[in-house]
Amino acid sequence: MGYKKLLTKKMEFSASHRYWNPEWSEEKNREVFGKSAGPHGHGHNYSLEVTVEGEVDPRTGMIINLYDLKTIMKDVLEDFDHKHLNDDNPHFSELIPTTENIARVLWEIFEGRLGQNESYRLYRIRLYETPDLYVDYWRERS
Numbered sequence: 250m251g252y253k254k255l256l257t258k259k260m261e262f263s264a265s266h267r268y269w270n271p272e273w274s275e276e277k278n279r280e281v282f283g284k285s286a287g288p289h290g291h292g293h294n295y296s297l298e299v300t301v302e303g304e305v306d307p308r309t310g311m312i313i314n315l316y317d318l319k320t321i322m323k324d325v326l327e328d329f330d331h332k333h334l335n336d337d338n339p340h341f342s343e344l345i346p347t348t349e350n351i352a353r354v355l356w357e358i359f360e361g362r363l364g365q366n367e368s369y370r371l372y373r374i375r376l377y378e379t380p381d382l383y384v385d386y387w388r389e390r391s
Contacts, residue, residue, distance in 0.1 A: 255372055256312045257300040260322050262330035265292035266346040269335070290333060295351075296377040297326070299359055303369025313369050321362050325355070352376040352386040 267290035268282035278286040285291065299322060303312040328338050334346040340354045356374045363371050377383040 253302065254305055254312055255300050255302050256315075256318075257298050257375075258315065258318050258322060259296060259298045260319075260326060261294060261296050262326045263292060263294050264329050264332050264334050265290045266334040266341070266351075267291075268345055268347065270345060290335065293378050295329075296383075297322070297355065298373075298375040298377075299371070300373040300375070301363070301369050302372035303366075306368060321359070325358050325362060329355075348376055348378040348382065348384045349386075352384040356386045356388075 267287065268285040269278055270281075273281070275286075299318070301313050301318065305312055328340075329351075332338055334341045334351070338346075341350070344350050344354070352374050355376065356371070359374065360371050363369070373385055373387040375383055375385050
């Protein structure tokens with residue numbers, strides 16, 4: 250029986266967003282999204298955890314070089330940190346920036362940035378919108 254080896258790096262960023270479905274009336278948007286549909290949006294201090302699964306390299310003692318993972322995370326979050334996601338991030342031009350959708354977009358970006366590597370892979374994205382609300386995003390693999 251083998252052991253699963255996971256490494257998680259945490260990073261914070263701040264962003265604002267507005268919940269708004271352009272196919273609905275203003276009344277319907279306010280009914281469904283409440284104050285989150287306000288015209289100026291609202292902001293959060295998000296906390297992102299990126300978890301990588303893999304084998305520990307006997308030469309380095311690491312699953313992934315932590316400096317490399319930190320650099321990738323910083324680069325990815327440049328398009329999110331201190332941005333109004335609806336206006337400043339092209340991923341949300343037609344996608345409502347809910348925590349669920351932000352986590353999905355981050356998964357897709359990180360999966361692409363980490364690439365196809367035989368020794369590690371992206372395991373989970375955990376995105377905290379508030380200290381007591383988070384979304385986990387991962388893909389079951391067979």
